[in-house]
Amino acid sequence: MDHKSADHFLGTRLRHLLDLLEGDVARVYTDLGLPGFRSRYTPVISLVNTGGPQSIRDLAATIGVTHSAVSQTVSQMRRDGLVELEPGDDARQRIVHLTDHALAILPILDAEWQATTAATRDLDAELPYPLTDLVDAALRALGERPLRDRIHDRM
Structure with a gap:
């Protein structure tokens, strides 16, 4: 198994992306006087x-x-x-x-x-594919055929 490819660490990278997004939003809430929100x-x-x-x-x-x-x-x-x-x-x-x-x-x-929605649109515009569209498409695809089934098909 080739562990050099980052493809093998999709879950880890997705968690890191989510941590970045949620961490920044949490800091905004703190900046607005809502720590812990x-x-x-x-x-x-x-x-x-x-x-x-x-x-x-x-x-x-x-x-x-x-x-x-x-x-x-x-x-x-x-x-x-x-x-x-x-x-x-x-x-x-x-x-x-x-x-x-x-x-x-x-x-x-x-x-x-409103500011987060606008910032998300800005981020989507900077990416080769809008992240919001990609997440929606991935959720739909996994709803139709879970990753577990896909893994079993490859084993």
Whole structure:
């Protein structure tokens, strides 16, 4: 096996890229007076702000991640005083509501979201292929045929 090729380290390089992106966004939040705010909170706050209180299941479906991932994020957000959970119609269902604190920081978050979106477009324009398009295409391809299946086909 040839380990000299960087192709063998795709996962490591993707994690490094994600660390760079998330690290810079986290520093922006700190610069804006929101230390500890996590970029994974953004979709939840945005969806609940625009669509009203929602279940974790509905948030997960809209965001496109697992129920477990949103549940963990919402738990962190609750500890950070950004959301409250109330029971839904179904006893197992929990409805996510924004707190007054989350509502108070919405103008700061909105300015950051707009600036981050513009900066992402700038980054996409500098690349041979827009990163956002490439990520979407990779997610679609893996949704249709997981990497595990592809690996087994090669073994």
